Amino acid sequence: MDDIAFYGRGGKEPGGFCDYRILAESGEYIQRWDDKARAPYLADSTGRMVYTYDTPRSIALKCEFARRQGLAGAMYWDYDGDDSEGTLRKAVYMGLFRRNGSSRK
Secondary structure, three states: OOOEEOEEEEOOOOOOEEEHHHHHHHOOOEEEEEOOOOEEEEEOOOOOEEEEOOOHHHHHHHHHHHHHOOOOOOOEEOHHHOOOOOHHHHHHHHHHHEEOOEEOO
16 A cells, blocks of 8 residues: 555656646546556546546545554645645545544544
């Protein structure tokens, strides 16, 4: 398991990245899902991968893995990359501490 990324890796230049809040709102790319990797990515109009990043769905899977392994939590970077609604922060909280509408004990 990798960390939970509040940014996307990729772009037109090597080593490029972009905050989730910008990727989520851009509308420039098509969101795809890789079943084997169990991870999302953004593709350009030709279908080529442009960015890898996390979404609430992939965060839920990472948090599920952390719980199954008995881990005490998960790490994410960078807090500022989340959108104004806190979509990714909420997904981490729900994934680690809430299940089926009740608090995890």
